[in-house]
Amino acid sequence: MDTDTDTDTEAASATGGWRLTHDLDDFLTRAGAFLRSRPALHTVPLTVTETLRTRGRSVYGDGPPEFGVLERDGAVRAAFFRTPPHGLDLTSLAPGDADVLAARLAASGRRLPGVQAQCDTAAAFAEAWQRHTGTTATLRRRQRLYRLGTLTPPGPVPPGGPRVAVAADRELLVRWHDAFGEDVGQGTVRDSAQWADARIDSGAITFWETPDGTPVAMAGTSPRVAGQVRVAPVYTPPHLRGRGYAGAVTTEVTRAALTAGADEVLLFADLSNPTSNGLYQRIGYRPVADFEEYDFG
Incomplete structure (x- = not known):
């Protein structure tokens, strides 16, 4: 252009x-x-x-x-x-x-x-x-868009509870944002420090913390536009997965979006990850459409 x-x-x-x-x-x-x-x-x-x-x-x-x-x-x-x-x-x-x-x-x-x-x-x-x-066009990723039907919190809820990220969490957010980008294979779409600052300012990241106050997972939400909010990113460090933290924190940010007045709550899941797709459906998310991403080279 x-x-x-x-x-x-x-x-x-x-x-x-x-x-x-x-x-x-x-x-x-x-x-x-x-x-x-x-x-x-x-x-x-x-x-x-x-x-x-x-x-x-x-x-x-x-x-x-x-x-x-x-x-x-x-x-x-x-x-x-x-x-x-x-x-x-x-x-x-x-x-x-x-x-x-x-x-x-x-x-x-x-x-x-x-x-x-x-x-x-x-x-x-x-x-x-x-x-x-x-x-050459190479298919890199397939994602499924989900929309919340009826929120159904998964059980049992792991020990601990939710907490909104604050300025003191900036360094951790930067690290986890970088790690999330590596996990999904796309790097970081935004500068991680700028992303962390923006999310802290808007209160748009929630941690799940263990009873001793240690963050073990995070979930964020996009700004509400046209009545819809999208949950992203959802991240749990590899050594802490399989303990229910992602489901718990996703449930919390979903509930908060509904309480704040969202008409629709959405999220994307990588179709190569059956665990996350299964989790979101258990929480109450239902498929809307599938998306593909191609790399050109």
Whole structure:
């Protein structure tokens, strides 16, 4: 995308209905109602754009964020965002529209590290990107999006209780955020220190502590946008797993989100991890859709 942030330049030359921009406000003006019309399926663009709006455009990386809106017959049909150096995040769209977008981005000389979307859309874009650029697309991860039905706390509850993270926990949060990124195989999407500061400021991380006050697991929540809150991350150090800590802390942050007025509580689980998928379903989360992430190289 051109380094200029003037949206009119590319919007005026939109191809196949796609309008591209670096302007977050313009993107939200055009696509905001569309994203909010299906908040569960659009949870990632909703929460990322809210973070960009409140925390600054460089929160996920130094490059200017990129956005796109597919408009046809007077209505928004799809949207994407990208926060360099990270990959493209697409809402659901038809294979033909994925091909048009891939062709346009490839023709502009862009180098994308990957794409994330619902399975059919991710596969269609990955195939089109390979065809238009000659690069190789490799499926890296499959995730399932869950939405809370009826909260059902797992039992037995492990000894101890919940506590909201505070400034004195910053160093631990940084370490655990880094470890979580390594566990899920994606590194850290945000600077861990900045992430920890933001979560401490908003009270958005809860620990499960043993009776002696030792944190043994954590769970966080995203800001509430369009009535929905997403639980992330959930992390327990490897040597402490299998003791019920993750289930207990996930239950606590879920309950807190409901108490605070969330209409929907969501979370993602890696489909290669049957333990976490089973745990979330026992708590009361129900499948919504599957997503795939491809690396390009």
